[in-house]
Amino acid sequence: MRVSSARIPSQRRNLQRSAVVLIPLQVLWASVPQRFANANSIVAILPIAIAAVPIYYFRKGSPQIDFRIALFLVIGSVFGAYIGARLLKRIPDRELKLAVVVILGLVGIKELVFP
Secondary structure: OOOOOOHHHHHHHHHHHHHHHHHHHHHHOOOOOHHHHHHHHHHHHHHHHHHHHHHHHOOOOOOOOOHHHHHHHHHHHHHHHHHHHHHHHHOOHHHHHHHHHHHHHHHHHHHHHOO
């Protein structure tokens, strides 16, 4: 069961876009502290991803999920989330906000230049 590699970047891009929207909305409109907004956006991705599996797997034609690649993504995501959560406790609020602004700004510029 082979998946076109052209589809994987678009799915990853959708997850990036969700974080770009979820974090600022929580901080600016809902007055959620930056630490909670980061954690909430990561937690929100899990049910979104689980709901997307049957949609991508049972689409017309062949399945669009390569479970071997997905397994590596899940393993990397679990370790990355664990390390990120541990680091989140140690980063001061001001530096965390600055890092989020820089990262979201770079993602925004990238999306404008290379859509």
